[in-house]
Amino acid sequence: MFVNHRVCRGIGLLVVCLVLIIAGPVMAQGPKQGGTFRFAAIAESPHLDQHVTTSDPSTNIAQHVFECLFTYDSNYVPVPMLASGYQEKNGGKLIAINLRQGVKFHNGKEMTSEDVAASLTRWGKFGVRGPILFSHIDKVEADGKYKVNLYFKEPFGPWKALLALLNGGPAIYPKESVEGADAKPIPENKYIGTGPYKFVEQNPGRYALLERFKDYTGRTEPSDGDSGKRIAYFDKLMFIPVPDVGTRVNGVKAGDYDYAEQISGDLYDQLSTDATVKTYIRKGAIIGLMFFNSKAGPFKDNYKLRQAVLAAIDMTPALQAAIGPNNLWKANGSIAPAGTLWYTTAGTENYSQGSKSKAQTLAKEAGYNGEKITLMASQAYKFHYDSCVVIAKQLKDAGFNVDLQVYDWATLVSKRSDANQWDMFFTHHAYVTDPVLYTFMNAVYPGWWATKQKEDLASQFTQVLDPKQRLEIWNKIQTLFYEQVPVAKTGDIFSYDIASPKVDWVGAGAHLTWPRFWGTYFK
Amino acid sequence: MLYYILRRLLSLLPSLFIMSVLVFSFIHLIPGDPAVILLGDQASPAQVAELKVSLGLDQPIYVQYLKWAAAVLHGDFGKSVFFSQPVAEVIAGRTETSVCIAVLSFMLVLLIGIPIGIVSAAKYNSKLDQFFSGMSMFLASVPTFWLGLNLMTLFSVQFKLLPSSGFPSILQSGDLTNLRYLILPCLTLAAPNSALIIRLTRASMLDVFKEDYVRTARAKGLHELKVVMLHVFRNSLIAVVSALGFTFVGLVAGTVVTETVFSLPGVGRLVVESVLRRDYPVIQAIILFIALLYMLINLLVDISYAWLDPRIRHG
Numbered sequence: 001m002f003v004n005h006r007v008c009r010g011i012g013l014l015v016v017c018l019v020l021i022i023a024g025p026v027m028a029q030g031p032k033q034g035g036t037f038r039f040a041a042i043a044e045s046p047h048l049d050q051h052v053t054t055s056d057p058s059t060n061i062a063q064h065v066f067e068c069l070f071t072y073d074s075n076y077v078p079v080p081m082l083a084s085g086y087q088e089k090n091g092g093k094l095i096a097i098n099l100r101q102g103v104k105f106h107n108g109k110e111m112t113s114e115d116v117a118a119s120l121t122r123w124g125k126f127g128v129r130g131p132i133l134f135s136h137i138d139k140v141e142a143d144g145k146y147k148v149n150l151y152f153k154e155p156f157g158p159w160k161a162l163l164a165l166l167n168g169g170p171a172i173y174p175k176e177s178v179e180g181a182d183a184k185p186i187p188e189n190k191y192i193g194t195g196p197y198k199f200v201e202q203n204p205g206r207y208a209l210l211e212r213f214k215d216y217t218g219r220t221e222p223s224d225g226d227s228g229k230r231i232a233y234f235d236k237l238m239f240i241p242v243p244d245v246g247t248r249v250n251g252v253k254a255g256d257y258d259y260a261e262q263i264s265g266d267l268y269d270q271l272s273t274d275a276t277v278k279t280y281i282r283k284g285a286i287i288g289l290m291f292f293n294s295k296a297g298p299f300k301d302n303y304k305l306r307q308a309v310l311a312a313i314d315m316t317p318a319l320q321a322a323i324g325p326n327n328l329w330k331a332n333g334s335i336a337p338a339g340t341l342w343y344t345t346a347g348t349e350n351y352s353q354g355s356k357s358k359a360q361t362l363a364k365e366a367g368y369n370g371e372k373i374t375l376m377a378s379q380a381y382k383f384h385y386d387s388c389v390v391i392a393k394q395l396k397d398a399g400f401n402v403d404l405q406v407y408d409w410a411t412l413v414s415k416r417s418d419a420n421q422w423d424m425f426f427t428h429h430a431y432v433t434d435p436v437l438y439t440f441m442n443a444v445y446p447g448w449w450a451t452k453q454k455e456d457l458a459s460q461f462t463q464v465l466d467p468k469q470r471l472e473i474w475n476k477i478q479t480l481f482y483e484q485v486p487v488a489k490t491g492d493i494f495s496y497d498i499a500s501p502k503v504d505w506v507g508a509g510a511h512l513t514w515p516r517f518w519g520t521y522f523k
Numbered sequence: 524m525l526y527y528i529l530r531r532l533l534s535l536l537p538s539l540f541i542m543s544v545l546v547f548s549f550i551h552l553i554p555g556d557p558a559v560i561l562l563g564d565q566a567s568p569a570q571v572a573e574l575k576v577s578l579g580l581d582q583p584i585y586v587q588y589l590k591w592a593a594a595v596l597h598g599d600f601g602k603s604v605f606f607s608q609p610v611a612e613v614i615a616g617r618t619e620t621s622v623c624i625a626v627l628s629f630m631l632v633l634l635i636g637i638p639i640g641i642v643s644a645a646k647y648n649s650k651l652d653q654f655f656s657g658m659s660m661f662l663a664s665v666p667t668f669w670l671g672l673n674l675m676t677l678f679s680v681q682f683k684l685l686p687s688s689g690f691p692s693i694l695q696s697g698d699l700t701n702l703r704y705l706i707l708p709c710l711t712l713a714a715p716n717s718a719l720i721i722r723l724t725r726a727s728m729l730d731v732f733k734e735d736y737v738r739t740a741r742a743k744g745l746h747e748l749k750v751v752m753l754h755v756f757r758n759s760l761i762a763v764v765s766a767l768g769f770t771f772v773g774l775v776a777g778t779v780v781t782e783t784v785f786s787l788p789g790v791g792r793l794v795v796e797s798v799l800r801r802d803y804p805v806i807q808a809i810i811l812f813i814a815l816l817y818m819l820i821n822l823l824v825d826i827s828y829a830w831l832d833p834r835i836r837h838g
Contacts, residue, residue: 040786044796046561046605052574054563126573128566168565183562183574185607204606204613205620205788206692240689242786246672247688251786254679254687380799410555410801417559417568427564444567 031506031521037234039517040242040251040260045208048199049185051119051127051178054168056430059514060261061208061239063226065106066171066193069097069116070164072512074225076284076340076433078164081219081227082111082172082194092155092465099146104215105174106198113142118175120148126183128168132436133159136462157465161434167514196232196518210237223519225512233521252277252498258522259499261515264382265324268496277498281328284431284513285337288322288387288490290375291427291440291447295419298371306485307350308362309373309424312398313391314354319491322386330492335435335478337492341467342435346475347482351489359398370401376416376425380409384426387490391426416446428493431513435474436462440487449486528826535818539811543595546810547588555801556580557604578604580803591807601804605797610808614793620690620782621790624712625774627705631713632720632770637763639717640724645751647729655721663718671711671784678707688786708785712778716770723766727759734758760831768824776813 045057050066071081080086086097103111117140124134136156141149150159163170177190191199196218197210212232221228240257242248248260249267253276263271263279272279292299292306299306315331323329333351336342373395377388385406392404405422407415415421425446432438441458443450457480461473481487497515506519558574559566566574575581579590594601600610643655679687690704731737732755740750779791790809797805829835 044605047607052562054565126570128562128570131567131570168563182577183570184577185561187607202606203692204603204608204616205793206616206689240786242688243792244668244783244786247675247784247786250672250675250680251687251689254675254683256679256687256689408555408799410560410799411553413559413564414554414556439565442565442567445565 031231031233031504031519033233033235033521035234035522036236036238037259037503037517037520037522038257039237039239039515040248040257041239042241042248042262043243044205044241045202045239047185047188048191048202048208050166050169050171051123051130052168052183052185054128054430056167056514057239057241059167061210061237062171062193063166063195063514063516064197064210064232064237064518065191065195065199066166066173067195068164068166068170068172069099070160071166071226072164072433073227074283074512076225076512078160078433079227081164082116086160088465092157093152095150095152095159096143097148097150099148100217100219101146103194103217105194106192106213107174108215109174111172111174111194112145113148115175116148116172117142118178119172120150120170122178122181123170126181127170129162129165129437130170132442133162155463155465157462157470158434158436161437165433165437167430196230197237200236205241207241208239210239211235223506226516230518231506232518234517237517249277249498252500255500257500258503259497259515259517261497262495263498265328268325268328271498276501278501278503279496279498280511280515281494281496282511282513282515283494285330285492285494286431287335287337287429287492288319288383289427289429289440290388290391290488290490291416291425292486292488293419293423293447294450294486295448297419297423298368298373299423302366303484304362305366305368306488307483308359308366308368308398309395309400310350310482310485310488311353311355311362312359312400313352313394313488315352315490316354318387318390318394319493321390322383322490323493328494328496330494332492333482333489335438335481335489337431341433342471342474344471344475344478347479350482352491354394356398359400363399368400370399373400373402374421374423375402375404376407376412376422377404378407378409378412378426381428383493384428388426391490419446419448435477447486449484451484453480454484454486524826524829528822531822531825535815538818539815542814543592543807543811544588546807547584547591550798550801550803550806551584551587557801557803560800561604591804595808595811600808603797603802603805605800605802605805610804613805614790614809614812616692617788617790617793619692619694620788621775621778623690623693623702623705624708624778624781624787624789625771627702628709628712628716628774629767629771631709632716633767635713635717636720637724640721640763641728641751641756643721643725644728644732644755645747647732652725656725659718659721661718662714663722665714667711667715667780668784670714671707671781674707674711675785688784690785690787704785705787708778708781708787711781711784712774716774719770720763720766724759724763727762728755731755731759757831761828764827764831765824768820772813772817772820775816 041057043057045061046055048058048062050062067081069083070078073079082100084098084100086095088095120140123130136152137150138153139151143149174192177186177192196213196216198213200209200211202208212235218230219228223229245264251257252260271277319329331352332338333348334343375392377384379385388404392402395402416425439445440447440449457477464470502523504523558571603610603613606613639655643652646652675687678685685706686704691701693701737754740754776790779795782789782792794809
């Protein structure tokens, strides 16, 4: 009996052990380190110097290598990243930014105020978005080892949003990387950042390779959007240019890639029910924009004619044709996408009217007599061309003599800088966290919206620090936008990506504007 | 013969010079600015102008050409505007893929095209000939992107036998098994080119079959295999060799669709992408490279004529 009892106990223990052995890995499932993550990118990245490029393929990679003083949480609110905090003094004319201590660059050096001041100065002078901020700044000063002071000419509301945007923004490099650097990108051997991954190599046409930075000194708060803890689970990240969308999809299905970006809308219904892939819709909507020429041609100072064009267009069929499934677009007249801080309905009664009769009446009042209107579009972005085909048809039906001219992207960009070569052109805008970053707010951007009313409102908008007051002014700007019609917005467009089912994320908001892979792991 | 080859090689120099002037002029004539492409949509005109100065693109075109030509004569093709790397390195990185694809596809074209062409001609109007003719018409007319994507879906996605895309460098890794990445692209490329060679071999041989000396050879009781291979096939080779020469160059530089579908880092894709990015130094160097390749292959084809046809050699 005693023996039997011991035998039973032994068997019981054995069973428990077996259960633990079998179930252990299942129970322990969760984030784990290791592996090489392969990202199928839509295009090759030119270089990773974020100061001087707004290229999306570049930012996809660079966001893992470089960090800014601030970043965005899942609600697109700028929060400290390399900064530990800040104080606004003298009514917003002095911003003192305290830096986190002990932050290491990939070369082992500690980040100090000198590195930050050197990076901000180079970005302010040569950076793509730098002058937007630095035209309001008198001086940047390193104050001790861990503090940087920004002296403004006048208060500037969007300063934090600009310091948080990595794309074309103020990535923090070691002083040695940016000293003497100009508008040309810094060389690869100076790609030294503070991010969770460090740059290894870029093999043109094949891949860009990053590896985990073992001494990464990140934040400790829970991950939220791009803010908080950044844990690098993968040993390596490989970004592979795969220009054909069919190949990107097949590559993920075949197991050759773990993630593929920007899949075409016509495949969405099929892929969202396919068990071999997972679809992810990006939160940051891009917006389709048709610019009017304010400097020359029939639209110069003729707001009524622009209103007539706008009245003729029904955006829904244009979005349907260009994007496809309904959950990938939204016919939204607010410049900022729905659900975001800057969303407002001011002036949107003039959006997407699709009224031939109103268009014809307004065109007659505007003195339009069938002059040729040139609309430029590029097939480099398929949805640009598809949108324009529908818009051109609607405009022709309403009596406008529209000439749709299709170019490659480089030619279109070159032609649009000459005001005598076009009347309208189509492009898109990535999601931005502050309206000051919209291209049409920039008076020197082709389209040249620089009326006195707009410039006055824009000036008030940047000088006010209180978010509520800023929103009120933005309402006025959007109302003016629908009166003077510098641009016609088509709607909000949501890109989507696919991933292998073995890929998972920690935390929310991993798919804001540029998909990022810290906090990502293989199940 | 040696004198002939030397003379032909020397005659390449003025052709290359003219080609370089034409390419330089044409690429600068089309609208577009590499500085704008590099800086992106948001850059101000002042920033674009500053970068143009930094890249030397603000100077008159003839000054840019002379500087470029002087550097090329010293073996320096300049730096890629897009990659910020020496052009020679950028092109060298792509040449491995293109040469591998071209050689492997070319072998497939030879192995498929010539034997089937011979059999078709020898069995003229038979059921086998009709089958091969139908097959070659199909292969010649099927679009390469369609064939490529279907091969990928079948062998990579469904059966998971072969990689879907990409080509890790053999030179860098030393791993010859990477050649498996090229099986599907080479099959895709070989299909239309084999069809061309089948049709051409068959047609050329059928012409030769009508010659008197073939009738004589048969009349004297020579074995049909000898008639076909020694008298007909060899004498029909001149047209086939000429086509094979151009096929090879096309396989090195003209495979942009296949390279795009299989995401291969080859020369064809580099040409198209560089034109779209207005990466002038890369375009100039690569077009010269392709032109030189065309000229050298032409020379080889001409030399092979002399080898194949004694009348040309002795004449």
